[in-house]
Amino acid sequence: MSTQKLILSLVILSFLCSCKHKEGEYHSLKEKIEHEGNKYHDTGISSEAYIGDIKTIQITEGDHTFLIPERKSQIQSYACNECHSKPLAAMQHSSIAKKAHWNIKLMHANENAMNCATCHDGSDMNQLHSLTNKPVDFNKSYQLCSQCHSIQFENWKGGAHGKNIGGWAKPRAAMTCVNCHNPHQPQIASKWPVRFNTEKVKERK
């Protein structure tokens, strides 16, 4: 009887003392991140210097506020109304009109879904317009993309899609859609890898 009690108490004791974790404080990394994140203080580290010469604008979408590269100064022939002095309809029927933008081939969705006027505003070429004909600034062209690509938009806002600029610390700066995707041909072409390890080939012979 007493031996049984002894064994039982030993079993209970070993259960109580069998925490294998060395550090003792946390059971998992997740727990540690959550707990230590609750008492987070700003580190004072800044990534501002690493954004470099890129001119940025600040945007706020939902809960997220961050910087994206400014676009208008990067478009070669902006402002558009320097050529498009009249509404598009008026210019198309004029006899002196030269064909412009002949080199742009639209390969975005299919012809039924999209054409130039889906995004560009024929009456005011200096800005874009949404599907419901609301004006959209060239600097905030992501607002057009997000009309269809809503999942990508959510991921981009959170930071899971789109390349970060500079550093991990504040302020956060990220590429906007058109910095990587050509809006007229958003599909990214395949290419060759930048390196090939010839030593690895030799090692594995």
Next chain:
Amino acid sequence: MSEKKKWFTLDFGFNKENATTTTSGCGCGNTSGGCNSHKPAPIEPPVATSCGCGSTTGSCSSHNTPPPKNEYTITADEFDAAVEDTMVGETQKDGFQQVFDVKMDRRTAFRKLTASLLIGAGAVQTSCSAIAGEETKEKAQIDWEEQFKGNYKLMTQEERDATVKRLVRSYQLRKKENISMSATDASEDVLFGYAFNISKCQGYMNCVSACVEENNQDRNSQMQYIRIHEMKDGEGFKFNEADDNYYHEVPAEGHFYMGTQCFHCDDPPCVNVCPVEATWREKDGLVVIDYDWCIGCRYCMAACPYDGRRFNWSKPEVPQAEVNKNQHYLGNRMRKKGVMEKCTFCIQRSRSGKDPACVEACPTGARIFGNLLDPESTIRWVLENKKVFRLKEDLGTEPKFWYFMD
């Protein structure tokens, strides 16, 4: 039964009687000389004993010496003081003292002295030579001090700054060029983490190239910390069937790409196995190596379940024009033959707020880096909103490198 043990014997005095009656045998097996280890022998046994040293020509000196104080009868206070001396003192010693204040037997001492003297002789010869110039002497002085410096982990900030200064000066003397090296410490409230988007990686390998250039990796052996694995769609992670050295247009039809590197585990198995504590986990989660303390045993390489560590089989060579001069002591400073190295999440960049080179180089945005403790960071958003997973999670190594898909 030699009383000159290298370890402590816990003894509360119960063995007193035994001690006086044990026959003292010497197992040294010395055939020509005397058995000197018996000089501070315990109280002679009352019965006559034979000397077990096997000496055939020399005398067994142990039997002639008068019995010194019995070592086995120390008081508890003395015992505590002895423990204090060896154990506590050890942890408080700086790197320099660690080298010199080690208790060792005569044989080891001679061996170490000979090795150090050989190195020192060269240094002394050049530094004492009247013909040698000031620069040669300075080089010798630097080499001397570098030879006897301690483990970086245990150095004081002054010692760290001093060794950094020496290394910068040494490079300047040898290569006639200036480098900048830092010994920036981990910041409070920072824990670095990394996320990798498998859907986005296209296998361009820009990350690999940027990493090699940033971290001054050996060009001859084409060492690379990052490996990009090309895997077949629909077959999951099959590393044995994956190709990590492809050369064709990418992305290849029916394949996906995923990268591996050091995952900076929160419970790193590589650190536990290092016999000399030359690798450790920093407060901000980076697992680093002191290249000057590493002995090149490659235990860590064997212990890493992710193939994250690399070994310098030959002297690492980087063309002088390509050397990245922005360096960190624990990061991309020049390594030597026979030491381990690995990804440090570009410690020289990340500690000052910059993204690692691979993150900056990736044209697809598949690589996300940030502070896990900052609830507003992008890495935290990914962990909380995407379906993330880690490699070999069941090992409990807690890598700080997550994979996810769109």
